[in-house]
Amino acid sequence: MVYINDFSEVGREDVATAGGKGAGLGELVRAGAPVPPGFLINTGAYELFVRDNQLAGRIQEYAALPAAATSRDYEEASGQIRALFAAGTMPEAVAAETRDAYRRLGSVAGTGPGPGTETAVAVRSSATAEDLASASFAGQQDTYLNVRGAEALLDAVINCWGSLWTSRAMAYRAREGIRPDQVRLAVVVQHMVAADAAGVMFTANPASGRRDQIVLAAAWGLGESVVSGAVSTDDVVVEAATGKVVSRRTADKAVMTAYADRGTREEPVPESRRHQPVLDDAAAATLAGYGTRIARHFGSPQDIEWARAGGEFFILQSRPITALPEPAGETPRDWSVPYPKGMYFRASIVEQLPDPLSPLFADLIDGSVSRSLNALMDQAFGKSSLRDGDLGLPAINGYAYYYYRTAALWRLMGKTPAAVRALIRGEAHMGVKGWRDYSHPRYVHVVESWSAKPVADLTGEELLEGVSALLDAGTVYYTAVQSIIPVATSSELAFQKFYDKFVRQDGDPPAATFLLGYESEPIRAEKSLFDLAGWSRGIPGLAEAILATPTESLARAQLSGTLPNGMDQSLWQQWEHRFQLHLDRFGHTVYNLDFINPVPADDPSPLLDTLKFYLRGQGNDPHRRQELAAARREDATAKVLARLHPARRAAFTRLLRWAQDPAPIREDALADVGLGWPLMRRMLRELGERLLAAGLIADSSDVFWLRHQEISSAVEFGLAAPNGPAAITGAGRPVLAEAVAERQLRWRGQRNATAPQMLPEIRWLQRALAGMMPEGSQDQQGNTIKGVGASQGRVSAPARVLSGPEDFYRMQPGEVLVARITTPAWTPLFAMASAVVTDVGGPLSHGSIVAREYGIPAVLGTGVATRRIVSGQRVEVDGAAGTVTILQSGRD
Numbered sequence: 001m002v003y004i005n006d007f008s009e010v011g012r013e014d015v016a017t018a019g020g021k022g023a024g025l026g027e028l029v030r031a032g033a034p035v036p037p038g039f040l041i042n043t044g045a046y047e048l049f050v051r052d053n054q055l056a057g058r059i060q061e062y063a064a065l066p067a068a069a070t071s072r073d074y075e076e077a078s079g080q081i082r083a084l085f086a087a088g089t090m091p092e093a094v095a096a097e098t099r100d101a102y103r104r105l106g107s108v109a110g111t112g113p114g115p116g117t118e119t120a121v122a123v124r125s126s127a128t129a130e131d132l133a134s135a136s137f138a139g140q141q142d143t144y145l146n147v148r149g150a151e152a153l154l155d156a157v158i159n160c161w162g163s164l165w166t167s168r169a170m171a172y173r174a175r176e177g178i179r180p181d182q183v184r185l186a187v188v189v190q191h192m193v194a195a196d197a198a199g200v201m202f203t204a205n206p207a208s209g210r211r212d213q214i215v216l217a218a219a220w221g222l223g224e225s226v227v228s229g230a231v232s233t234d235d236v237v238v239e240a241a242t243g244k245v246v247s248r249r250t251a252d253k254a255v256m257t258a259y260a261d262r263g264t265r266e267e268p269v270p271e272s273r274r275h276q277p278v279l280d281d282a283a284a285a286t287l288a289g290y291g292t293r294i295a296r297h298f299g300s301p302q303d304i305e306w307a308r309a310g311g312e313f314f315i316l317q318s319r320p321i322t323a324l325p326e327p328a329g330e331t332p333r334d335w336s337v338p339y340p341k342g343m344y345f346r347a348s349i350v351e352q353l354p355d356p357l358s359p360l361f362a363d364l365i366d367g368s369v370s371r372s373l374n375a376l377m378d379q380a381f382g383k384s385s386l387r388d389g390d391l392g393l394p395a396i397n398g399y400a401y402y403y404y405r406t407a408a409l410w411r412l413m414g415k416t417p418a419a420v421r422a423l424i425r426g427e428a429h430m431g432v433k434g435w436r437d438y439s440h441p442r443y444v445h446v447v448e449s450w451s452a453k454p455v456a457d458l459t460g461e462e463l464l465e466g467v468s469a470l471l472d473a474g475t476v477y478y479t480a481v482q483s484i485i486p487v488a489t490s491s492e493l494a495f496q497k498f499y500d501k502f503v504r505q506d507g508d509p510p511a512a513t514f515l516l517g518y519e520s521e522p523i524r525a526e527k528s529l530f531d532l533a534g535w536s537r538g539i540p541g542l543a544e545a546i547l548a549t550p551t552e553s554l555a556r557a558q559l560s561g562t563l564p565n566g567m568d569q570s571l572w573q574q575w576e577h578r579f580q581l582h583l584d585r586f587g588h589t590v591y592n593l594d595f596i597n598p599v600p601a602d603d604p605s606p607l608l609d610t611l612k613f614y615l616r617g618q619g620n621d622p623h624r625r626q627e628l629a630a631a632r633r634e635d636a637t638a639k640v641l642a643r644l645h646p647a648r649r650a651a652f653t654r655l656l657r658w659a660q661d662p663a664p665i666r667e668d669a670l671a672d673v674g675l676g677w678p679l680m681r682r683m684l685r686e687l688g689e690r691l692l693a694a695g696l697i698a699d700s701s702d703v704f705w706l707r708h709q710e711i712s713s714a715v716e717f718g719l720a721a722p723n724g725p726a727a728i729t730g731a732g733r734p735v736l737a738e739a740v741a742e743r744q745l746r747w748r749g750q751r752n753a754t755a756p757q758m759l760p761e762i763r764w765l766q767r768a769l770a771g772m773m774p775e776g777s778q779d780q781q782g783n784t785i786k787g788v789g790a791s792q793g794r795v796s797a798p799a800r801v802l803s804g805p806e807d808f809y810r811m812q813p814g815e816v817l818v819a820r821i822t823t824p825a826w827t828p829l830f831a832m833a834s835a836v837v838t839d840v841g842g843p844l845s846h847g848s849i850v851a852r853e854y855g856i857p858a859v860l861g862t863g864v865a866t867r868r869i870v871s872g873q874r875v876e877v878d879g880a881a882g883t884v885t886i887l888q889s890g891r892d
Helices: 012-030 043-052 056-063 071-087 092-109 150-165 167-175 224-228 281-298 348-352 359-381 406-414 416-425 431-451 460-503 511-515 521-537 542-548 551-560 569-586 605-615 622-643 646-660 662-671 677-693 700-705 708-716 737-751 763-768 805-810 824-830 846-854
Strands: 038-041 120-127 143-148 185-191 197-202 213-220 234-239 245-249 255-259 264-268 302-309 312-320 342-345 402-405 784-786 788-791 794-802 816-819 835-838 858-860 874-878 883-886
Touching: 012 038, 012 043, 012 120, 012 185, 012 281, 012 312, 038 092, 043 056, 043 092, 043 150, 043 185, 056 071, 071 150, 071 167, 092 150, 092 185, 120 150, 143 150, 150 167, 150 185, 197 224, 197 281, 213 224, 213 281, 234 281, 245 281, 281 302, 281 312, 348 460, 359 460, 359 700, 359 708, 402 406, 431 460, 431 662, 431 677, 460 511, 460 646, 460 662, 460 677, 460 708, 511 622, 511 646, 521 542, 521 569, 521 605, 521 622, 521 662, 521 824, 521 846, 542 569, 542 605, 551 569, 551 605, 605 805, 605 824, 622 646, 622 846, 646 662, 662 824, 662 846, 677 700, 677 708, 700 737, 788 846, 794 805, 794 835, 805 824, 816 824, 824 846, 835 846, 835 874, 846 858, 858 874
Parallel strands: 794 816, 816 835, 835 858
Antiparallel strands: 038 185, 120 143, 120 185, 197 213, 197 302, 213 234, 234 245, 255 264, 302 312, 342 402, 784 883, 788 858, 794 874, 874 883
């Protein structure tokens, strides 16, 4: 059998023998790219090594970890397997072919950089499950640089084989559903390029998703430091069609990676080159030209590693770009305000709207919020308090802002004491009493009355009316919920200050202990899911069937009423009914108030992933956790009361009860904000289906990207009737398709912006009000990010940055959850997380309360965490200090 191949002998069809990296190099050679000479030790050599050393059984024994395995379990298994490889003997057939190929390479390429007469080579792992379009395995196996001599090469090959079993690679493959017996490793051996500069090239812009731009990252020295994120890089954006440089950022490049006698070392960049661009415009255009040719050859955007030596470029490897975003428009930078003589704030309801608004939601929400706020202000401050145009919820660059006319702010401030008294007494439908007696029952009644009308039978006018009525009811309800939060906040802060100053002694628990262990709607939802998992394990074969069925298939079958492939019908019927009961009660929680975002009722995938987590036996019993928290609360309360004098005991008891009463009610109220959202989305999807049939839009979901006036006009002309007219476009494109595509492009560009918390951006006012805003400074530099310590504890773990429910499946047990916001719908992820970090929030927001219930650290309101932290980076979260420290940099 032949164990050595030239790169020209393999291609994309040979991943099973060449691995992903080797197959990619073969394709690069076919594309005519300047690839450094080398050879491939194919997977047959790996299999022979494993067979001759009788390792297969022991590898499978160590690698067959249970679903609940921890990172330590993976590290221990990895150490045992890699020790087997280190103790193994290289088969002579492989050794002989490798020595011959190494000698031939030396005669072609010379000795390479550095001293000595032996050819310097790079030895890179090439696994059969890497560099795939569907998953990124980059950096999970080992690379050895500047290897000299045949014996050193053979040692490096064995080490590469062993690196197939790093703990990170094993855990990642388990997450992707790849069994231990499905992977093999080839090894790429390449002549080392005496690189004076190197970097990476993306043939599509990974930030904006634009396929017409090429992004270059460049640094002095070798490219390994660029790939690992160890050095600063110049960043150059090139127009793919013309080679024109669109933008560039030249970094201060303090260090570089260079060759040592063996291996590599870091050394300072000469002062004359620290601020000098690595690539001038001509060089950037040349390199981008290679990128365009390579992407065209592969037929998809590529992530390419390159090096430059003696003025020539070399392509070291190429892999598909994974998770490339959809193309986005320009990121807005002008934050001019639409109405002068007023202040704009991203607070309150806006905290539940972290993204730019969809066009239809933007059209409807401004008037809805204005009406509900005006009604509340009239009740709280008196009917003469507000005038037309005094407040609203306009969108600036797509982002919602509360707008208050300056004169109105002064008028309201003068009446604040009376409003506070009304709030405490529960008057004007505010506070806990107003929520319980008026706002919540009214909201439920509106939802029930519209639910009684079959959506398919409603006219277009009725569907639009229903959407507006439900949104208005939800907005009025949210406004009432916001009046509960000050009551809960002030009572908790008052208790905490009294306890810390007059009661707490060394060894006493923090004040939050006295407020934990109570029932709330998010906790009930978690218990329901946990109990559902327990019930499923009691039905023979059911838990195994659910775990074996892809989440997407389960969700699709649940919504359509069909049977998932491969599942027994009787098992499915039992499961479907029980899970639907859970969705009926808890499926309305919102991830984001904009109704463009699905709720669990119409996409239960995130809940199913959490349920599978429980089915695997992972996570803690929420019933037991709550019992322990309640016991600690009662025990701490009894100990404090026993030692206090009567007067202080009375004050402590009064403040404690005041703080305990509204805390769980706040969570109940927040959890029901989306009561009308499932029905509202069904109505909009029904409108979308009718507009699709009429030829106005290309997909029913495009209805969310229409303006309200466009839908109203379609309704007026009868195009949204239950049995409306046939398509009006003939063979052409749908009438509004181009407008929808343009709006989606603009929205994605807006989503990349950092919306100021306050407009106009008056520095002294921003500093003065900083403590009242839900986000911290957006100008933070360095590896330590500051926020608000919301739940005590310290954890060091890998981060997982999630933009929304579409990313929930990426969350792995023990990771640090990093998100813009967390609403009650995010609660299932807290069972998996070791800590929580958000851009928006404070010590009394939902995320902090739930984190304390779960006993995990939380740092909220950082302002920048989702932009500064990358998934996979190791971070330290210190809930007491309110800091998040980035401990590790690099590409995920």
